[in-house]
Amino acid sequence: GESVGLHLPTLSVQEGDNSIINCAYSNSASDYFIWYKQESGKGPQFIIDIRSNMDKRQGQRVTVLLNKTVKHLSLQIAATQPGDSAVYFCAEGPEGGADGLTFGKGTHLIIQP
Amino acid sequence: DAGVIQSPRHEVTEMGQEVTLRCKPISGHNSLFWYRQTMMRGLELLIYFNNNVPIDDSGMPEDRFSAKMPNASFSTLKIQPSEPRDSAVYFCASSLQTHGYTFGSGTRLTVV
Numbered sequence: 001g002e003s004v005g006l007h008l009p010t011l012s013v014q015e016g017d018n019s020i021i022n023c024a025y026s027n028s029a030s031d032y033f034i035w036y037k038q039e040s041g042k043g044p045q046f047i048i049d050i051r052s053n054m055d056k057r058q059g060q061r062v063t064v065l066l067n068k069t070v071k072h073l074s075l076q077i078a079a080t081q082p083g084d085s086a087v088y089f090c091a092e093g094p095e096g097g098a099d100g101l102t103f104g105k106g107t108h109l110i111i112q113p
Numbered sequence: 114d115a116g117v118i119q120s121p122r123h124e125v126t127e128m129g130q131e132v133t134l135r136c137k138p139i140s141g142h143n144s145l146f147w148y149r150q151t152m153m154r155g156l157e158l159l160i161y162f163n164n165n166v167p168i169d170d171s172g173m174p175e176d177r178f179s180a181k182m183p184n185a186s187f188s189t190l191k192i193q194p195s196e197p198r199d200s201a202v203y204f205c206a207s208s209l210q211t212h213g214y215t216f217g218s219g220t221r222l223t224v225v
Contacts, residue, residue, distance in 0.1 A: 034213055043117075043204050043216030044156070089156065100146055100169060101214065103156040 008087065012110040019080050021107045023073040023090030030092035034101065035064060035075045039086045047075070047088075077109075085111045117217035119205050125223045131193040134220045137186055138207030146214060147180055147190050148204040156204070162188065195224045 013019045025033070031052040036044035050057045050064045050073075057064050063076040073090050087108050091101040118137040126132050138145045146161040160170040162182045170180070177196070182188040192199055202221050206214040 036216075043206075043218050044214075046213040046215065049213050100158040100161045100172075102158070103148075105155045 008106050008108045010108045010110060012112055013080055014112050015082060016079055019077045019084070019109060021075045021077075021088050021109065023075075023104050023107075025071050025073060025090065025092045025102075025104070027092060027102065028068075028071060030094060030102075032093050032101075033064070033066060033073050034091045034093075035062075035073075036089045036091060036103075037084075037086045038089065038106070044089060080109075080111050082111050082113065085109060117205055117207050117215050119203075119217035119220050121220055122218065123221045123223075125225065126195055128196055128224055129194040130224075131191065132195045132199075132222060132224075134190040134203050134205075134222070136188045136190070136205030136217060138188070138205070139215055140186065142207035142209045142215075143185070144208045144210075145182060145188050146206040146208070147188070148206065148216075149201045150204060150219070151201045159190070192222075195222075197224045200224050 011019060034049040035047040037047050038044045048059045048062050048064050050066050052068060055066050061078045065074045077084055087106045089106045090104045093099055093101040117139055120135045124132060144163050147159040148156050149159055150156045157172055159172045160180045161168055165182045165185055178192055180190045200223050202219045204216050204219045206216045208214045
C-alpha cells in the first residue's frame with residue numbers, strides 16, 4: 001500500500017512579523033532542550049538551547065521559553081526574514097552527559113513576502 | 114572549522130548490497146551520533162558513541178545495521194544487506210558535553 005508521510009504543522013507569517021513555534025515534550029526527566037533549524041537538503045542547524053534551571057533564554061532575534069510544569073517549549077523569532085523559512089525541530093535530553101537527544105516532528109515555517 | 118563531514122552525499126544501491134556511510138566529527142568533540150530521517154518517522158537516534166565507545170545502540174533497527182568508531186576522527190555506519198525500507202537521509206552529529214550537536218549535511222540513501 002502507499003505510505004503516508006508525516007504531515008508537518010505549518011506556520012505561515014508575513015515577513016517582518018514575529019513568529020512563535022511551539023513544542024510539547026513528553027519526558028519529564030529531560031533537563032536540556034534545543035531548537036534546530038533545517039533547510040531543504042541540509043542537516044539540522046543549532047539555533048539555541050536552554051537548561052531546565054531557566055525558563056527563558058535569548059539569542060539574536062530568537063527567544064526560547066520553557067515551561068516544565070506543562071512540558072512546553074516555544075521558540076520566538078523576531079522580525080522574520082525570508083531566510084527563516086525552514087523546518088524547526090525541538091529536541092530534549094538528559095542533563096550532565098552526552099546522551100542522545102529525542103527530536104520532535106518539526107514545524108514548517110513559511111515566510112510570506 | 115570544516116564541521117562534521119559525511120560521505121557520500123548521495124548513495125544509490127541495489128537491494129542486498131552492502132552500504133557504508135562515513136563520518137568525520139569535529140576535532141575535539143568527544144561524542145558522535147548517528148541519526149536517520151524519514152518522512153514517516155522524522156529524526157531517529159540510531160546509536161551514539163562517547164570517547165569512541167558505543168553507549169546506546171537501542172535505536173539500531175536490525176542486526177543488518179552496525180556502526181564503528183575506530184578512532185576519535187572517524188565513524189562508519191554499515192547496512193548489510195540493504196533493503197528498500199532503509200532508504201532515508203542518514204545524519205552524523207558530534208558534540209562536546211552536549212553543548213548542542215553539530216550535524217553533518219547527511220547522506221541520502223536510496224535502495225532500489
